[in-house]
């Protein structure tokens with residue numbers, strides 16, 4: 001009797017041995033169910049051993065094996081690598097790969113009906129009505145995909161008859177029952193359809209990618225092109241080449257904020273004649289199960305998704321594209337913390353495929369890797385056709401301040417009026433949702449916060465509520481101060497998009513104005529309609545948060561105004577300058593994407609900040625050079641390593657006491673510095689008080705191993721939880 005070593009989707013430190021029953025064939029990667037305690041649990045086989053291992057042991061037996069292609073060795077290696085790197089149990093990482101386990105079962109089927117063309121021997125008015133509604137669908141091989149077929153219930157209700165009539169017609173052979181898969185396969189993309197005629201430099205970049213795909217084996221590329229230079233068109237060529245080179249190849253495209261950028265799906269469909277398989281947190285359980293199953297069986301050829309799509313167990317992943325690779329939403333901060341860009345490179349390496357990191361403003365980490373020759377550096381310096389990069393001007397708010405109670409300086413006001421007069425569109429960017437980011441009491445000075453935390457409440461006029469953007473806590477706006485009881489004393493301070501919209505309405509009373517933020521664009525339909533109206537020039541001024549910054553092509557947009565360029569520079573974040581530069585050049589890059597030239601006006605109180613100077617001079621490489629010098633001087637990433645340990649407990653006392661014990665247990669290590677404990681970036685989250693240690697080391701040190709050794713020594717009360725964040729992105 002063989003023995004299977006099984007890793008479960010549970011936070012357990014190691015796999016367990018089980019007896020394989022007679023007649024069951026397992027191999028490494030097989031998906032199985034086996035008893036753990038009183039229940040059957042899902043797991044994968046990591047190894048199959050001979051019967052000598054079973055000798056003298058009483059083993060439980062594997063219950064069932066699922067009918068799915070076993071998880072491949074590169075994927076299993078990937079999961080093990082991630083567990084080690086992120087200092088988590090392998091079973092927890094496995095659970096991320098098996099998020100839609102219902103996809104292990106075949107698609108459910110439902111019975112639908114087609115009219116065969118045969119007429120009933122006896123016609124009645126009720127039967128007549130059914131025949132009028134139902135369609136005569138020819139019995140072709142593709143029938144199982146046909147969504148024009150009716151279910152019995154729908155057909156009966158559309159014909160306004162009882163379902164007995166439908167049943168009778170089916171028995172008489174007039175209608176035929178067809179079993180339809182509830183989760184059909186995705187249409188197969190066609191790589192031979194015509195793409196754009198590439199410009200010279202686009203063709204050079206595409207040529208290098210195709211050559212690498214043709215040669216096979218791991219390679220990594222930085223596709224570095226200014227906004228609107230056609231990076232998407234270039235990676236479409238790489239996708240087409242991959243599809244052509246291997247009839248089973250699968251391609252993963254990672255995009256930030258995928259749920260919000262529906263336009264890209266339409267672009268894929270136009271290019272390949274088939275919509276890609278989507279994967280993101282907004283999918284229904286049914287769609288999730290469908291994409292998961294199709295990825296596992298290798299039938300989803302192009303998957304486009306958010307960071308977690310990297311953990312799908314593809315059957316044959318050949319190419320990964322990380323679009324907007326600098327985007328911080330690729331960093332997962334909750335649970336198993338990881339950066340999808342870094343993991344994408346590792347996954348491609350283990351799969352022996354290619355990875356393309358695309359950006360107009362690469363992360364410093366990526367730029368350094370490209371310079372060191374670890375990535376092939378492909379550049380696109382120009383926009384195709386008549387389109388030019390926008391001029392970026394800084395508006396010094398110290399010398400040209402907005403009027404009292406306003407947020408737009410006279411320079412920006414004039415530009416908005418001119419743009420409207422020219423029949424062109426403007427975009428105002430402000431990364432603050434709601435009306436005002438802070439509410440204070442005029443009588444007593446109280447700042448309204450989420451109870452038990454230091455998080456300010458944001459005023460939302462649209463909904464009449466005060467909302468905490470960190471915890472989600474929200475209340476109707478009180479009519480009197482909760483602290484001193486003064487009536488009508490609460491006042492919103494600072495600008496949010498709603499307040500800026502109010503100001504623009506006063507300035508341009510006849511303009512069509514819309515707010516685009518995650519509050520107004522709830523759901524894919526609303527988002528799509530906003531984007532389409534903007535594309536068709538049915539909106540004159542759009543006021544948006546960072547969700548407008550990415551991916552959109554608005555041909556008639558010629559003015560971008562950045563309301564508060566400095567907001568991202570506050571706080572002691574290691575990447576604050578870099579992030580500000582990236583976000584602002586991306587927003588500015590929305591202007592002038594078609595024939596008409598665009599410009600960007602950037603309001604700032606810090607025009608001599610290096611990020612602002614570089615932005616105005618369009619000197620990205622100069623900016624990266626300064627960042628690089630600072631970080632290498634301070635031995636910060638990518639020239640050194642950082643890790644955080646976050647501990648939390650239900651009370652401040654408990655967490656502070658645990659922090660002392662944890663500090664005392666920190667192992668000594670050459671060149672390793674431990675800072676803290678300090679309050680974590682979010683001090684109180686879901687009722688738990690949080691503290692943080694920050695660990696810094698030179699590059700050559702295996703910081704994951706250090707953190708693992710540290711946590712292994714700890715014996716903590718059960719109410720105290722710790723989590724490790726290797727290469728953290730949130731500070732203070």
Ligand SMILES: Nc1ncnc2c1ncn2[C@@H]1O[C@H](COP(=O)(O)OP(=O)(O)OP(=O)(O)O)[C@@H](O)[C@H]1O
Pocket residue numbers: 196197198199202225226227228229230231232233234360384551552553589
């Ligand atoms: N060779 C070409 N011929 C015609 N149109 C092109 C060509 N290359 C790009 N375009 C068009 O130019 C616009 C910008 O291209 P694309 O979106 O691929 O650029 P991008 O570099 O990915 O932009 P961003 O940095 O904003 O994401 C698109 O509308 C695209 O269809």
Ligand SMILES: [Zn+2]
Pocket residue numbers: 441442443444445446481482483484485486489
């Ligand atoms: Zn008060």
